[in-house]
Amino acid sequence: MEREEWFTVPEAARILGVGRQAVYDAVREGRLRAEGQGWARRIHAADLLAYAIRTGKDPRAVVQRLQEEREVSPWEILGWVLVGLGLAWLLHELTKPRRT
Numbered sequence: 001m002e003r004e005e006w007f008t009v010p011e012a013a014r015i016l017g018v019g020r021q022a023v024y025d026a027v028r029e030g031r032l033r034a035e036g037q038g039w040a041r042r043i044h045a046a047d048l049l050a051y052a053i054r055t056g057k058d059p060r061a062v063v064q065r066l067q068e069e070r071e072v073s074p075w076e077i078l079g080w081v082l083v084g085l086g087l088a089w090l091l092h093e094l095t096k097p098r099r100t
Contacts, residue, residue, distance in 0.1 A: 016052060046080050
């Protein structure tokens with residue numbers, strides 16, 4: 001697991017611009033994926049971006065905060081954005097009503 005790709009709940013809260021409890025609630029309710037339990041939870045950057053997109057947050061602001069939180073290259077951020085968009089699209093496809 002690469003350190004730069006995973007964020008703690010407090011880091012995720014800063015990146016998303018919400019409180020820690022909002023992140024814990026989103027994880028508990030299954031709206032945001034996380035690895036681990038309790039204080040040891042870690043959230044992948046792609047999941048943060050996908051969640052931000054689904055909840056109507058400005059992706060550019062989230063990407064900026066990701067870069068500020070961890071000094072990562074723009075190429076890594078682009079990769080996370082593409083994965084996040086793919087996850088958001090997949091979730092949309094899985095949740096839309098089926099035509100019969």
